[in-house]
Amino acid sequence: MQKEVPFYSNTPDNTHCFQAALKMIIGYFWPDENYSWQELDKHTAKVEGLWTWQMAGLIWLKEKGLEVKNIESFDYSKFIELGGQYLIEEYGEGVGKSQIEHSNISQELEIAKKFIQLIETKKKFPI
DSSP: OOOOOOOOOOOTTSOOHHHHHHHHHHHHHOTTOOOOHHHHHHHTTOOTTSOOOSHHHHHHHHHTTOOOEEEESOOHHHHHHHTHHHHHHHHOHHHHHHHHHTSOHHHHHHHHHHHHHHSEEEESOOO
16 A cells, blocks of 8 residues: 655745655654654754755755755855855846845855765756
8 A cells, every 4th residue: 555645735934845845754754753843943954034945954854864865956065165146146146135035044054064975966957
């Protein structure tokens, strides 16, 4: 019998879409574990009122025993080197500045340094 992936929606403030995705992953792989939004915020390094980057959450999943592979076009080495300027250069002024405004860039830079050491990442457009 095939297991179902449980569905969890984003919270009303629309800043917990990544945590909702994590709740679905956890519900599938560890159905007896139930994390609150606050616990998931801690594991994902969420800053209240800001958007969540996936790096801390993926590190946490790896620490929980999952094999985690990351495929995306984002260049973590350039981000570590250039910080927010990389976001502007890569995504343009509007999107880059919006990402900076809704993120704790200094926190994400520190997490990125750990992330590139722990998580296998392929820089390509995921298909």
